[in-house]
Amino acid sequence: AQKVTQAQTEISVVEKEDVTLDCVYETRDTTYYLFWYKQPPSGELVFLIRRNSFDEQNEISGRYSWNFQKSTSSFNFTITASQVVDSAVYFCALSERGTGANSKLTFGKGITLSVRP
Amino acid sequence: DTGVSQDPRHKITKRGQNVTFRCDPISEHNRLYWYRQTLGQGPEFLTYFQNEAQLEKSRLLSDRFSAERPKGSFSTLEIQRTEQGDSAMYLCASSISQGVRNEQFFGPGTRLTVL
Numbered sequence: 001a002q003k004v005t006q007a008q009t010e011i012s013v014v015e016k017e018d019v020t021l022d023c024v025y026e027t028r029d030t031t032y033y034l035f036w037y038k039q040p041p042s043g044e045l046v047f048l049i050r051r052n053s054f055d056e057q058n059e060i061s062g063r064y065s066w067n068f069q070k071s072t073s074s075f076n077f078t079i080t081a082s083q084v085v086d087s088a089v090y091f092c093a094l095s096e097r098g099t100g101a102n103s104k105l106t107f108g109k110g111i112t113l114s115v116r117p
Numbered sequence: 118d119t120g121v122s123q124d125p126r127h128k129i130t131k132r133g134q135n136v137t138f139r140c141d142p143i144s145e146h147n148r149l150y151w152y153r154q155t156l157g158q159g160p161e162f163l164t165y166f167q168n169e170a171q172l173e174k175s176r177l178l179s180d181r182f183s184a185e186r187p188k189g190s191f192s193t194l195e196i197q198r199t200e201q202g203d204s205a206m207y208l209c210a211s212s213i214s215q216g217v218r219n220e221q222f223f224g225p226g227t228r229l230t231v232l
Contacts, residue, residue: 004159033219045160045208045223091159095219104150104173105221107159 002027004094006108013082014116020078021111023092027073029053031097034068034075035105040088051075053097082115089113119143121224123209129230130199137195138227142211149192150221151184152208153177160208166192167214199231 003026013019025034036048049061051068058067063083067076079086089112093105122141130136142149148167152160163182164174168189178184181199186192196203206228210221 035220037223042225043206044225045210047220047222050220093159104162104165104175105152105160106162109157109159 002029002032002094002096002106004092004106004108006092006111008111009109010112010114012114012116015084016081018078018080019082019113019115020076021090021092021113023075023077023108025073025075025092025094027094027096029096033095033097035093035095036066036075036077037091037093037107038088039091039110045091049077079113082113084115084117087113087115121209121211121222123207123224123227125227126225127228127230129232131232132199132201134199135195135197136199136229137193138207138209138229139191139193140209140224141191142209143222146211146213146222147189148212148214148221149186150210150212151192151194152210154206154208154226155204163194196229199229201231204229204231 005024032053034051038046038048063080065078089110091107091110093107095105124139128136150165151163153163154160162175163178164184166186169186181197184194206226208223208226210223212221
């Protein structure tokens with residue numbers, strides 16, 4: 001069975017600090033997809049990034065970067081120079097290829113990020 | 118607005134009543150998903166459709182829950198004989214099933230309160 005663990009529950013930083021959100025996953029599938037979503041106070045989940053299990057290249061997109069390590073089953077997400085508008089709940093999610101390329105997402109419990117001015 | 122839409126946004130009902138929610142996916146998306154989110158938790162998968170076919174149902178989806186997508190476009194989720202434990206945010210998402218672009222896009226949700 002697939003599982004996503006977000007051990008951090010709440011993080012508070014001061015604006016302009018860098019912050020890393022941790023995610024550890026479990027899956028028996030060899031092909032899977034990992035995602036980060038953001039849920040601001042308004043409540044709507046916003047897609048941020050997707051990573052395929054067969055592509056371990058880490059990337060940077062603007063202030064976002066991610067570190068995918070198969071060896072440790074981790075998919076960590078970093079926000080550089082955080083801003084107040086980054087305050088939200090961040091969810092890591094997993095989808096297994098074996099149950100269909102676009103099958104259900106399994107979410108972690110989320111990390112509440114507060115960015116103070 | 119071409120995103121996923123859900124109606125109603127809020128629903129308050131008394132225990133034992135039936136409720137129905139509607140979801141309109143992004144127009145070119147052939148997959149539609151329902152999730153439930155309770156306070157302080159991540160969304161939990163309920164069911165999903167590819168076109169009009171319901172391909173998977175979670176064991177969270179008891180006999181009181183039924184979902185339909187009759188023409189492969191909008192979907193409805195009905196809860197019969199609501200219980201207080203059904204109080205949650207019900208989220209709908211859609212995606213396209215071609216290639217590797219499988220990210221799901223979510224609607225604003227319907228918040229259900231059962232008194």
